Amino acid sequence: MRLLEFIDQKTIIVDLQAVDKKGVLEELATPLAAAAGIGVADLVRVLMERERLGSTGIGGGIGIPHGKLKKIDTLLMGFGLSRRGVAFDSIDGKPAHLFFVLITPENSTGLHLKVLARISRLLKNEPFKERLKTAADADQVVQILGEEDEEF
Numbered sequence: 001m002r003l004l005e006f007i008d009q010k011t012i013i014v015d016l017q018a019v020d021k022k023g024v025l026e027e028l029a030t031p032l033a034a035a036a037g038i039g040v041a042d043l044v045r046v047l048m049e050r051e052r053l054g055s056t057g058i059g060g061g062i063g064i065p066h067g068k069l070k071k072i073d074t075l076l077m078g079f080g081l082s083r084r085g086v087a088f089d090s091i092d093g094k095p096a097h098l099f100f101v102l103i104t105p106e107n108s109t110g111l112h113l114k115v116l117a118r119i120s121r122l123l124k125n126e127p128f129k130e131r132l133k134t135a136a137d138a139d140q141v142v143q144i145l146g147e148e149d150e151e152f
Contacts, residue, residue, distance in 0.1 A: 002149045003077065003118060004142065006102075008035055011078035012138035016086070016099070021051065024086050025065055028101045032078045036103065038071050043103065057090030061133075062123050064116060066102040075104045075111055079141055081133065098123070098132055122148055 011031045018024040022044075029043040036043075046067035050056065056065045063086075078101040085095025100119045104112040123129055128148050135141045 001114075003115065003122075004145055004149050006075050006077040006115065007079060007142070007145070008076075009138040009142060011035055011076070012141050013078070013080045014135055014137055014141060016080045016082040018082070018086060020086065021088050022048065024063070024080065024082065024088070024096075024099060025051070025101075028065065028078050028080045028099060032076055032101060032103060036069075036072050036076055038069065042069070042071070043067075046103070047101070051089075055089035055091070057088035057096050058120070058123075059090050059092035059094065060123070061085070061090075061094060061097040061129070063088045063090070063096040063099045064102070064119060065099065066104070066112070066116065068104050068106045068108075068112070070106045072103060072105050075102065075108065075115060077102050077115070079132075079145075081135060081141075083133075098129060 018027045025047045033040040033043045050067045057063045080099040088096035131144045
């Protein structure tokens with residue numbers, strides 16, 4: 001299994017415009033909701049509920065918002081890049097620039113955790129993070145992911 005199996009170019013945004021956490025979640029949720037055939041408001045609600053449990057801003061300029069929905073039957077992933085950075089209540093207090101958003105079916109804990117772990121491992125690679133930060137478009141994000149994405 002590879003991360004590229006879960007992401008669609010339509011769910012990649014390389015120029016996030018939002019200036020706060022809720023705005024980022026709304027912006028990231030819009031293409032994901034369309035891909036899943038669900039309402040944006042439902043998806044934002046799930047992501048915000050998860051954020052209330054504890055921020056998904058893991059530090060190092062990274063946010064991995066995620067949540068579970070009954071209405072879907074497969075894991076969906078999106079990516080967002082904020083060039084200016086967004087206050088995301090990160091554990092290090094620094095703005096987040098790179099966002100991977102995951103939505104999984106309510107009963108898929110194993111896959112959910114595997115994908116979160118894989119993303120976290122990839123993002124410990126500084127050159128990889130820097131390449132993502134400078135991606136010009138969705139095609140380039142897919143290319144960068146493909147070069148680093150191994151079976152897990």
